[in-house]
Amino acid sequence: xxxxxxxxxxxxxxxxxxxxxxxxxxxxxxxxxxxxxxxxxxxxxxxxxxxxxxxxxxxxxxxxxxxxxxxxxxxxxxxxxxxxxxxxxxxxxxxxxxxxxxxxxxxxxxxxxxxxxxxxxxxxxxxxxxxxxxxxxxxxxxxxxxxxxxxxxxxxxxxxxxxxxxxxxxxxxxxxxxxxxxxxxxxxxxxxxxxxxxxxxxxxxxxxxxxxxxxxxxxxxxxxxxxxxxxxxxxxxxxxxxxxxxxxxxxxxxxxxxxxxxxxxxxxxxxxxxxxxxxxxxxxxxxxxxxxxxxxxxxxxxxxxxxxxxxxxxx
Ligand SMILES: C[S@@+](CC[C@H](N)C(=O)[O-])C[C@H]1O[C@@H](n2cnc3c(N)ncnc32)[C@H](O)[C@@H]1O
Numbered sequence: 001x002x003x004x005x006x007x008x009x010x011x012x013x014x015x016x017x018x019x020x021x022x023x024x025x026x027x028x029x030x031x032x033x034x035x036x037x038x039x040x041x042x043x044x045x046x047x048x049x050x051x052x053x054x055x056x057x058x059x060x061x062x063x064x065x066x067x068x069x070x071x072x073x074x075x076x077x078x079x080x081x082x083x084x085x086x087x088x089x090x091x092x093x094x095x096x097x098x099x100x101x102x103x104x105x106x107x108x109x110x111x112x113x114x115x116x117x118x119x120x121x122x123x124x125x126x127x128x129x130x131x132x133x134x135x136x137x138x139x140x141x142x143x144x145x146x147x148x149x150x151x152x153x154x155x156x157x158x159x160x161x162x163x164x165x166x167x168x169x170x171x172x173x174x175x176x177x178x179x180x181x182x183x184x185x186x187x188x189x190x191x192x193x194x195x196x197x198x199x200x201x202x203x204x205x206x207x208x209x210x211x212x213x214x215x216x217x218x219x220x221x222x223x224x225x226x227x228x229x230x231x232x233x234x235x236x237x238x239x240x241x242x243x244x245x246x247x248x249x250x251x252x253x254x255x256x257x258x259x260x261x262x263x264x265x266x267x268x269x270x271x272x273x274x275x276x277x278x279x280x281x282x283x284x285x286x287x288x289x290x291x292x293x294x295x296x297x298x299x300x301x302x303x304x305x306x307x308x309x310x311x312x313x314x315x
Contacts, residue, residue: 034130038109039152043081047184073140079149084116144175150247166220169194192221
């Protein structure tokens, strides 16, 4: 199991004001050592299609907005794997709504960056980097997708990595970070929003101010939702989602933990709603979601989500 020793950047407050001198940036010579560890690079075509479709429906303006620093800001695909296919697929999906969108694929494995470089162009970049994203002066991030990256880390690495990532995202920007099955039929993801205090945004060094410590205990992010996705090809079995939970939940499905209560409630709601199965899996999924909401969970019951297999638990 991979483990990284991430020091808390708060302990180095002088970095906030330090003038950073960067050497000429080449994709394979980052000015800072990438934070993180290379992990298995497995990916698959269209594995993350539903993640992109979710992003497009969740907040379409995030990909198109041009106000302030969002103008020209990047979509970052963190940890794209042994080749660039998922990044390039996202490029074509997202550029249907924003033809000028700049896209940065980041990999901590040098060979994977080399493999992707032939696909770079004037708005599609691939760079060697880690959780401390390899941004250049004047670059800003509107959205990070990080899928199947944290799976091989230890849970203790989760919060420090999130805090480092928060430094690089524009206030109001999002990260969708999650885990999927090998072909993306099922996934779950944290949807986290970079907190809005604009004076805490420090794109190249330092940390957000301590006033931004969130209820999650993780600086810089508001945990907005936990999302579950199914394309129904594997049927509908609540327990299957337990196996692809994000790192901050996967070891907590034990009695006494809120995520355990959530799954128990979802399973009961699904069992009670089993009659709806005769009308199809989508109807059963929706009816179970309604049962979960009736138990007090803040579930988004809009048809546009449930009929397409997205359960959004608003936190
Ligand atoms: C399993 S692949 C996932 C590929 C793709 N995102 C997907 O879901 O199909 C995980 C990739 O994340 C990369 N990775 C792990 N930690 C990283 C980090 N801190 N920064 C950048 N890439 C990282 C690994 O090198 C690996 O190629």
